Amino acid sequence: MDMISTTKNTLEVVDAYYQAGVEKRLTDFGSYLHDDFVTTAPNYLPWGGVHHGGAFFREQVLPNLPDVLDFGRFSYDVFFANGENAIALVNFGLTGRDEMIKISEHWTVRDGKAINIWVAYFEPQALLDSLKIPHGLTRAAA
Template identity: 25%
Template sequence: MTDSQTIAAQTEQTRQLVTEFYRIATGVGATMTLPELIHPDIVLEEPAFFFQHGIHRGIDAMGAISPIVGELLDRTSIQVKSIVADGDRAFAVFTVAMLDNHDQALIAEYWEVRDGKLALLRIFPHDPSPYMARQNRIVRAQADAIPTISLG
């Protein structure tokens, strides 16, 4: 294979892996499982305004974050707008609804592939306000559930 054929094949594999991730996330037409798709040493980088913000390492960390994301976002509402791949890297752009009030969020995610699996995910929300509003509603509800004590 020539270098350009190798890069073209790698680009197509990357596009397929990223597409498969969103199939799994939405529950529509997946042909792989997460352990087949995700590198065991995956690194997730999330913005500071997410509850689970920061850098998370490993498939177990990804599994721990998944239920939190499931409480915030309606994964079945994901609509992929674009996937652009080049070699072992890709960007995906999609919309997703907040679970409680259906506000729409626009997100770009940067992916890298290593050893034939998704190994890096960086999340870039276009506008943090839907996330922050949703998280504030969660915190407010939790605070309201805390018993109060009399100061008198």
């Protein structure tokens, strides 16, 4: 596959994630995940840390994310790809709240399957309040 085709495929796969959320069928995105998919998110979130395997994202994140992020108030600030790598700077409403949050999501897609996502949250305090995580960006010990 040439660079232009690879870039186009990457954009299509990543956009499929956001569109599935907007259309209230986020779990359908599970078919786009490589079995070895890696999720990396801030440790202070319930789904945070580094998680290896598509099953974690498919079973823990996709069905539960709409409880936190309101995809009905989703928008792109920036969305671009270069080959297998994509960056989406996105805005989400917080479910059940008026606040919005900005998230930078960095994806890698290979052969039509997402193989990783690295996520950074900008000014996450409203999200932490929504999740009832105390100030200070730390999760309680398990």
